[in-house]
Amino acid sequence: MDISTIIFYLIAAFILGMALLAVTAKQIFRSAIWLLFTLIGIASLYFWMEVEFIAAVQIVVYVGGIVVLIIFSIFLTQQSAADMPSPKLGRKIAAAVASLLGLALCGLLVYEYGFSKTEATFDNEVNRIGTAMLNTGSDGYALPFEAVSILLLAAMVGAIVIAMKESEKSE
Amino acid sequence: MVPVSHILLLSTALFFIGMYGLFTRRNMIALLMSIELMLNSININFVAFNKYVWPGQLDGIFFTIFIITIAAAEAAIAIAIVINLYRSHLSIDVNDAAELKH
Numbered sequence: 001m002d003i004s005t006i007i008f009y010l011i012a013a014f015i016l017g018m019a020l021l022a023v024t025a026k027q028i029f030r031s032a033i034w035l036l037f038t039l040i041g042i043a044s045l046y047f048w049m050e051v052e053f054i055a056a057v058q059i060v061v062y063v064g065g066i067v068v069l070i071i072f073s074i075f076l077t078q079q080s081a082a083d084m085p086s087p088k089l090g091r092k093i094a095a096a097v098a099s100l101l102g103l104a105l106c107g108l109l110v111y112e113y114g115f116s117k118t119e120a121t122f123d124n125e126v127n128r129i130g131t132a133m134l135n136t137g138s139d140g141y142a143l144p145f146e147a148v149s150i151l152l153l154a155a156m157v158g159a160i161v162i163a164m165k166e167s168e169k170s171e
Numbered sequence: 172m173v174p175v176s177h178i179l180l181l182s183t184a185l186f187f188i189g190m191y192g193l194f195t196r197r198n199m200i201a202l203l204m205s206i207e208l209m210l211n212s213i214n215i216n217f218v219a220f221n222k223y224v225w226p227g228q229l230d231g232i233f234f235t236i237f238i239i240t241i242a243a244a245e246a247a248i249a250i251a252i253v254i255n256l257y258r259s260h261l262s263i264d265v266n267d268a269a270e271l272k273h
Contacts, residue, residue: 069250070204
């Protein structure tokens with residue numbers, strides 16, 4: 001077992017442990033902090049897989065953007081120190097059984113299929129990604145890029161309109 | 172060497188941890204965090220397939236980039252809705268937002 005393998009299993013254990021804490025923590029603010037560590041663990045998994053651009057995007061957008069947005073909204077909507085009501089035991093057991101059954105089914109499928117690994121090198125330099133993203137040819141992604149741009153604009157306008165105060169509209 | 176199936180098992184486990192959170196939580200922001208976990212597990216899948224099974228192409232990378240963008244848009248809209256709901260109901264528990272329920 002070489003050092004790269006050991007690092008993978010360490011990262012995997014870190015991600016799963018932090019994710020379990022994130023969905024079971026009693027205080028919502030702590031839950032957000034565990035989520036932050038999960039996302040950092042996933043970014044380190046991308047670094048381990050040598051897809052540096054996705055790892056950087058993961059840190060910038062998720063850790064720097066979405067988690068900060070979530071923490072702001074926690075502060076805006078409720079006292080962060082208050083405990084969330086614990087779910088009923090029956091619901092916890094049912095949710096755990098459903099999740100474990102799904103995990104067993106999907107895990108068995110993945111394990112039985114046994115995807116074969118190719119040893120070809122994966123060229124994912126930012127040059128190549130950028131060229132493909134703005135390329136209108138057969139392997140280009142210009143159209144989805146524009147569609148996602150319009151989606152982001154629509155989401156921005158929609159978020160402002162939804163969060164606007166009622167009193168300003170009625171005046 | 173780590174086999175591809177171990178990376179896929181990691182992302183499957185992460186997905187079902189997110190599903191457990193979705194089933195047990197009743198707070199809207201906590202539900203949003205569970206959805207983020209599930210989206211992240213799918214991103215791991217796309218990157219792993221792209222790197223280890225079809226390394227000649229870039230489709231997995233692009234799907235990951237677009238999923239991250241859409242997750243950001245989704246989080247912004249969801250938080251706007253949550254803040255609006257908190258103004259009118261003073262609570263963000265999904266059980267308190269039941270006006271449309273018959």
